[in-house]
Amino acid sequence: MSESGGRASEPAFKARELDASDELAGVRSRFVLDDVVYLDGNSLGALPAAVPGRVEDVVRRQWGELRIRSWEESGWWTAPERIGDRIAPLVGSGAGQIVVGDSTSVNIFKALVGAVRLARLGDPGRDEIVVDATTFPTDGYIATSAARMTGCTLRPVTPAEVPGVLGDRTAAVLLNHVDYRTGRLHDLPALTAAVHAAGAVAVWDLCHSAGALPVGLDEHGVDLAVGCTYKYLNGGPGSPAYLYVRRDLQARFDSPLPGWNSHAEPFGMRPDYEPADGALRGRVGTPDILSMLALEAALEVWDGVSVESVRAKSLALTDFFLECVARYVPTGRVESLTPAAHEERGSQVALRCADAGEVMERLIERGVVGDFRHPDVLRFGFTPLYVGFGDVERAARALGETLGAGGGAAG
Template sequence: MAAGELVETAAACDEADELRAKRAEFVLEPETVYLDGNSLGALPRSVAGRLADVVEREWGRGRIRSWGEAGWWTAPERIGDRIAPLVGAAPGRIVVGDSTSVNLFKAVVGAVRIAREEAPGRTEVLVDAATFPTDGYIAASAARMTGCAIRPVAAAAMAEEAGPATAAALVNHVDYRTGELHDLPAITRGLRAAGVRTVWDLCHSAGALPVELDAHGVDFAAGCTYKFLNGGPGAPAFLYVNEAVQGRFDSPLPGWNSHAEPFAMASDYTPAQGPVRGRVGTPDILSTLALEEALRVWEGVDIAAVRAKSLALTDFFLRCVAEYGPGEPRLRSLTPVAHERRGSQVALVCEPAEDARPALEALAERGVVGDFRHPGVLRFGFTPLYTSFRDAERAARALGEVIR
């Protein structure tokens, strides 16, 4: 297909896009194609004003009163309920706070402890073999703390590899490097049949595609909010605890914020009920309330429409790369073609690998912002709320020019 036809196709797709009005709610320069929202989402326009109000009025004039009057104290659960429909959870199952790493640590230890109550002989934790490195570090530390062995296993093989000694499994929903989407329903179902408690990392899926945590019986999940949820750099993460295990969740990080009566200042710890049990210390109010405001862009948005656009965008980008690019062996996609196995990014292997980083730098000079991972992988994240089909066409055309 000629370049002119691809431009026309992009324009037609943008015109038909039911989410196109959302782009105006973000701070984006028209000359820039931003395809790194899978690392840091764009800034929603209303966040700056909200933060100014929090600093000047709630903190500046309200001071300590704002913990109650401005709702600071209940923010972690309130914002968790805003995230809940985006990951298929009912209200009262998600709490916001801490980092993904900290929440995964709580979840893995909590999952092992529950499994051990049911079968004391369970002494193994499975971890996704291709996991983001920090997840592996956290899983190994949680295993040491609970007296378990750690065993890396490919996500697709988790269920068949699990056995009577397996206590918990930590799995990534989307592979951060390749963009491959793992089968959460089937893997969870298989692990549950083996008596294994599940912990899912949703960093690359929350806000990009339907997750349905409740429907599929996931025990625990955690994810960041600064990628597809656009919460800002270092925004607090979230922790999901299935209602069926909330009363049995024994967090390894009990803090005064998760106490049943936090202001009693009791020397003995009595855990609160519900998602509050996932809290630890005083929440970071500025970043937490920035996240709350950022989540307003999701009002009226159907996550199914987000998924449909994500697949259409990545399909179109791959089509444009094939048209504009030099083809194999210079560029080849690591991201699965099948929709049921694709997240919301496209990862391209550049050959030779040492050309990848200079290619990314040359793309940036042309106004296209992507991402790099060793060895020689170019990553392009597609955030359906603000990425257009014209963006996809421009990026692919610039990539072809750079590689050639």
């Protein structure tokens, strides 16, 4: 490694300086971590330290001792909306617009069919669903089924093509805020405005943005949104997803999955369905209490943390990683698929590499955990709450050595 420019030019020294000035460094102690550099939080977040004790209490005391009384005495019944209100500030939503429960896929189905029904209240002739052609596969599967169910034509296009295909036939548009493969951040404000200008309903998938960057659901007038909680929100494997329904749309939101839990009188056992008021009509069946209350405990790591500070660190981490990759990895060995521009970047870096699967296996053996996406993508997720700049430097150095740089400068 070249010494020209002095010690401050060395990535390892720079990492120590950045860690020393990191205002979020103390949050790391709120997680259960080891010596592994964990850069897969965009797939499954690390375990918050408060969760094991809370789950034990839920199982031993709330379930084991209070039993059915916990629906009232332990607040089980109100958990979906209570935890939704806890998530709300992280995605720029006011209280009373988010309900937690079911999987991301189920919530996308509810949102997309509900969006078509909303659009047709104003224009029954709207018969087209526009979907992000680069989306996570499940979103596409759900959109296909929703189109078939509602008698719509499905129109897959890239997010950049969306404004040009919108028209008076468009009922709903389903888009990902951040591309799961490349980490590209799409322009939610501009695309939402374009959808509204066409008289359609905007549905956003926030799985790779919630907890990593400001979303601004209320500010930008998003109609409906869905997100998971096991990535940057660190809710645990299979933790429940959430559904956002903008306040002024709630009275007209017609869920395709009406269940007893979303009934205006859930214990009335009436044969006819009457939806509850507000976001509660997004509920379906009995909440998954164990994983839901684990999520509630996990969200405590956000106490005193602003999304803006997380975004600032996310950009600094990904900038530094790209800088270290340029320093350590042999020239031409990898290609970044993640945009360099901050306004187009989420909180991950995706590198194209010819033998990506094997490379990731070797990195994991060295204690650097990212993930591999077929056929040739190395994916590294940066969760600012627990990833430090020293982790970033170590990961890039391990990547360089794995790819044959021997730890030295790459060109």
